[in-house]
Amino acid sequence: MRFTKDHEWVELDGDVATVGITAYAAEQLGDVVFVETPEVGRQVKAGDSFAVVESVKAASDVYAPISGEVIEANTGLSEAPETVNATPEAGGWFARLKVANAAEVEALMDRAGYEAYLATL
Amino acid sequence: MPEIPSEKVLKVTPLTEAHVALGARMVEFAGYDMPVQYAEGVLKEHLWTREHAGLFDVSHMGQARLRGADPLAAFEMLTPGDYRGLKPGRQRYSMLLNAEGGIVDDLMAARPDDDGLFVVVNGACKDHDYRLMAAALAGQAEIERLEDRALIALQGPEAAAALKVHVPEVATMAFMDARTLKGFGVDLIVSRSGYTGEDGYEISIPRHAAVSVWNTLLADERVKPIGLGARDSLRLEAGLPLYGHDLDEGVSPIEADLGFAIARRRREAGDFPGAARILRELSNGPARVRVGLKVLEGAPAREGAEITGEDGAVVGRVTSGGFSPSLRQGLALGFVPPLLSDPGTKLKVVVRGKPQACEVTKTPFVAHRYVRQL
Numbered sequence: 001m002r003f004t005k006d007h008e009w010v011e012l013d014g015d016v017a018t019v020g021i022t023a024y025a026a027e028q029l030g031d032v033v034f035v036e037t038p039e040v041g042r043q044v045k046a047g048d049s050f051a052v053v054e055s056v057k058a059a060s061d062v063y064a065p066i067s068g069e070v071i072e073a074n075t076g077l078s079e080a081p082e083t084v085n086a087t088p089e090a091g092g093w094f095a096r097l098k099v100a101n102a103a104e105v106e107a108l109m110d111r112a113g114y115e116a117y118l119a120t121l
Numbered sequence: 122m123p124e125i126p127s128e129k130v131l132k133v134t135p136l137t138e139a140h141v142a143l144g145a146r147m148v149e150f151a152g153y154d155m156p157v158q159y160a161e162g163v164l165k166e167h168l169w170t171r172e173h174a175g176l177f178d179v180s181h182m183g184q185a186r187l188r189g190a191d192p193l194a195a196f197e198m199l200t201p202g203d204y205r206g207l208k209p210g211r212q213r214y215s216m217l218l219n220a221e222g223g224i225v226d227d228l229m230a231a232r233p234d235d236d237g238l239f240v241v242v243n244g245a246c247k248d249h250d251y252r253l254m255a256a257a258l259a260g261q262a263e264i265e266r267l268e269d270r271a272l273i274a275l276q277g278p279e280a281a282a283a284l285k286v287h288v289p290e291v292a293t294m295a296f297m298d299a300r301t302l303k304g305f306g307v308d309l310i311v312s313r314s315g316y317t318g319e320d321g322y323e324i325s326i327p328r329h330a331a332v333s334v335w336n337t338l339l340a341d342e343r344v345k346p347i348g349l350g351a352r353d354s355l356r357l358e359a360g361l362p363l364y365g366h367d368l369d370e371g372v373s374p375i376e377a378d379l380g381f382a383i384a385r386r387r388r389e390a391g392d393f394p395g396a397a398r399i400l401r402e403l404s405n406g407p408a409r410v411r412v413g414l415k416v417l418e419g420a421p422a423r424e425g426a427e428i429t430g431e432d433g434a435v436v437g438r439v440t441s442g443g444f445s446p447s448l449r450q451g452l453a454l455g456f457v458p459p460l461l462s463d464p465g466t467k468l469k470v471v472v473r474g475k476p477q478a479c480e481v482t483k484t485p486f487v488a489h490r491y492v493r494q495l
Contacts, residue, residue: 030350031164033444034420034451036473052473054420056163056444057350 001089002105003114008065009089012105017097019065021053024118026088030055032081037073038095044068046104051094053084066104068097134180135271135331143346151244153181156348163350167446170317170355171487174277175347176338183247184270184325187230187254188237189262196230196238199257201374201393203384207232212299212312215382216374217242217250222395222402223370224377226250227362229323231299233310237262239299241272241323243364270310271331276321276355278490279343284322287337291322296491305334317352318359318489357452358445360413360484366424366441367411367454375402376456378411409437409456413484414470416442416451419477422470428455429469429476436461439470447487453479 002010007025011018026032034054044050044064051062073095077083084092099105109117131154140147145156156178158166169175189195193204202215212231216224226246231239242250247266254264275284285292288304291311299312310325326334338344353363362368368377373395375383380403387393391400416422421444428437442453453470461468464483469476 030158031162033164033446036420052420054444056167056354056446057157059420059423 002065002108002110003117004063004065004108005117006063006065008063010065010105010108012099012102015099015102016071017066017068017099017105018093019095019097020093021062021084021088022114023088026085026092029053029060029084030057032084035074035077035081035084035094037075037077038070040070040073042070044070044097062094064097065108066097067100069100070095071098072096132181134178135328136178136180136273136335139332139335140178140346145346145348148349150349151181153244155181156346158348158350159346161345163348163354164446166345166347166351167354169345170277170319170347170351171447172278174275174279174283174321174341174344175317175351176335176344177274177276177347177352178271178335179274179323180271180331181244182272183240183242183244183250184267184272185240185242185251186237186265186267187240187258187262188265189258192237192262195258195262197387197393198261199254199394200230201383201387201396201399202230203386204230204238206384206386209235210298210300212297212314216368216379217253218374218394218399219370220394222373222398224364224368224372224374225253225370227364227368227379229312229314231310231312233299233312234301239310239325240264245365267325269328271326271328272323273326273331273335273338274315274317274321274323275338275344276315276317276319276347278320280319280321281492283338283341283343284324286341293495295495296320296493305330305337307334313492316359316361317355318361318485318487319355320490320492351446354443354446357441357443357454358447358485358487359489360454360486362411362454363441372456373399373402373407375399376407376409376411406459408458410459410462411440411454411456412462413482413486414439414442414453414455414468414479415448415482415486416453416470417478417480419451419475420472421451422453422472422477422479426453426455427471428457428479429471430461431467431469433469433476436468445486451479452486454484457481
């Protein structure tokens, strides 16, 4: 699993990347009450806002950690947004992307690097 | 080189350290370092208050005494309420008005004892309010800020039972009663009121006793600390407007659907600031009116979201909104033309460019549970 400074995670399987927000991000947001996942077929570039996650208090953008085409969205989150808090780095995934360039994934932080980054916040 | 702090220095309440010790997430609010939530989070805190009793620090709010030869008559110069008719031991909701009939602040003013009026105003407005009151009432009444007092609110269906253990007399108070009482070994100013829609009390405490009273109440298993996040979602469900969002200096009490606060005697006399506009709106109707909206699909609509007709034409704007933990849907307050203000009217709210169905709904969204009769 790889991580961004915006607190997204990416898990690569072949050329398909599963993307979500980290446990740290879920904890910071508090109770998630609404998730807007991206439309299947959409082409995203790394850094694009491609989903929205809302707590009781506020709405926050989720940025695409890498470029690619959205091939699946976790539509279950519309019925059970609390999954993002319960299992942010598993069942709380947001979308699957067909990866344009696998090197973009490799360039992200590994878990040790992300944890070191969190320690600076 | 010494490090220059980039954050502005926040004011603290007598309870700020107690919040940090409880694991609160602290944020800036009205210039104060305040708890937005504790460890359990906004949803659980909200639902706990609806089912049991929630304890809130609202010490950022302004507490003051208005004294003078006739403080009740003086206060009527600034507000549209019937304060000359306010009986000892009672509290009344009102607002400071500007000359154009706009709302400078909303407030509570009470007669808990013989010492003039006890006034509670919004934290973000208090400095401005006190200057305005002092200038307008010069020679007739004096305003004293009570900086040495904390203010807490205990709200929810178990609030009365939890408080009467320590202050038995509170059980003999009804909604909007206010009294100066001895409790927890100190002098308290207690009103049976709040801003959650639940039964409960607001309790003014001498600063030195605030932590001890706070901890004593929290030792009761019915009572949990509740942050500003849940305070906001509770007041939204209760349909209560929030100053600086739903109310401001451009909004009149009639537009804000607060006409109940314009006392009949004052309407007949027309002797309050902005009376020309307010009386005109009372007879002809306002150009826009505050309504409740239930969001029927999609994301919660928040402050600033456009309200449109079913044809897409913009008819108004959301002034506060969010997710309702009790109803599990988006709720909002906003302003629309009177022709579109009847409950059941179908409108749209635009969230991130998407029109979503919503419906004008009678407020409160969640029924008030005030104890009006003992």
